Amino acid sequence: MRKHPHGKSRTGHGSGTQRPNRPAAGRPAAAPDRLVTALAAFGALLAAYLWLAPVFGGAPAFCTDGSDCDLIQASRFSQLLGLPVALWGLGLYLAIAVIAWRSPARLKRWRTLWALALIGVAVSAYLTLASAIELHAACPWCLLSLATIIAIFIAIVWRRPEVAPGGGWRNWLLSSAIGVAMALTVLHVVHSGLLQGRTDPRLTALAAHLDRTGAKFYGASWCPTCTEQKRLFGTAADALPYVECSPRGRGGPVAMACISAGIDGYPTWIIRGQRYQEIIEPERLARLSGYLWRDPNQP
Structure with a gap:
């Protein structure tokens, strides 16, 4: 330390108070979320089965001709943007599994998992409800997938960090609800045929x-x-x-x-x-x- 010309001691930046240098504490890596990973792995296996069965010329178990499952598999609710809904589900479950197992940043991981699971619940619930209302059908595989993504969502909510991104529950729930509403609006527009061009x-x-x-x-x-x-x-x-x-x-x-x-x-x-x-x-x-x-x- 050296004297200032006016008799005041100073640190390197002229502060009147000397502050000890503290090394930045390293943040410990978050442990893998084994429960969410296991549930997502189960969901991925389920979605892969539902996607691959028709690809190889077969049908999922219990999807006999004329059954509710067969009816839904043949309907427009089994497709989204030209791809099978089961394939979208496979991608969602794999993303959740990888993030839950490998992501080191606890807060960022929770926020990402929350968003993915919330969208998954909303889309799965929409398709299940639409099939029940329009086709008067309920597929056991669809209900099992819905139960799986709901279980993942509950497990993620239960593990919410004390200081989660986005502030309190009210702000986070509001922003999430807006995101889900936008996603469901797009989904409904796609399935309702409102995007069809001018008729010949x-x-x-x-x-x-x-x-x-x-x-x-x-x-x-x-x-x-x-x-x-x-x-x-x-x-x-x-x-x-x-x-x-x-x-x-x-x-x-x-x-x-x-x-x-x-x-x-x-x-x-x-x-x-x-x-x-x-x-x-x-x-x-x-x-x-x-x-x-x-x-x-x-x-």
């Missing part, structure tokens, strides 16, 4: 022609292949001569119009007295009904 005017004209010539399209609200048939027409599907055979949902009584027509499967088309129990492309529908389908690329 030929489809609108074909739908009107089918209605005008007495053709009938018999289907059910919970039938995934019927939904696929409508999707081929985009917004013009509202103009199709559609007959709902299950007005009270799956398991309810069949509409009298369908009983009278002898409908025993969906979708069923009756065109010019001929019966077709399959999805039919618009161009073929045009030929079967005598509609002139013009190719816009031809003069």
Whole structure:
């Protein structure tokens, strides 16, 4: 220490108080979260099984033809942005497992795991609820996956650090709720078909022609292949001569119009007295009904 010209002692920065130099204490690495890792590993195995079974030409156990599981597997709720939901689930579970086991920063790890698990719970609950409402079906594998991600979420919440990022519970819950609401909004828009482009005017004209010539399209609200048939027409599907055979949902009584027509499967088309129990492309529908389908690329 040396004297200041005015008689005051000083440290290197002119402070009137000498502060001892303290070495920065190293933060101990957080121990792996074995419970969350184990649950995520189980979820990853489950998702991998549900994804790979159809890839190799099979079906998951208990997914017999006509079962709730088979119905959901064939519906649009089994796909997200063109990829199987099970594949998305596999990626989510693997990410949770790796972060829970290897991430050294305890607070950062908790925040990341919380966000991943919360989104997983929200998406899984949405798809399960949508399947129950629209298809009147509940898949045991889907329910098991939902239970797994909920268990992971509860385990993560239970391990919340004393000083978690984002302040208190109120602020963190509010920001998380906003994030989940945005994710669910995007998910609903994707599955509702609101992003479909402008419908080909030929489809609108074909739908009107089918209605005008007495053709009938018999289907059910919970039938995934019927939904696929409508999707081929985009917004013009509202103009199709559609007959709902299950007005009270799956398991309810069949509409009298369908009983009278002898409908025993969906979708069923009756065109010019001929019966077709399959999805039919618009161009073929045009030929079967005598509609002139013009190719816009031809003069």
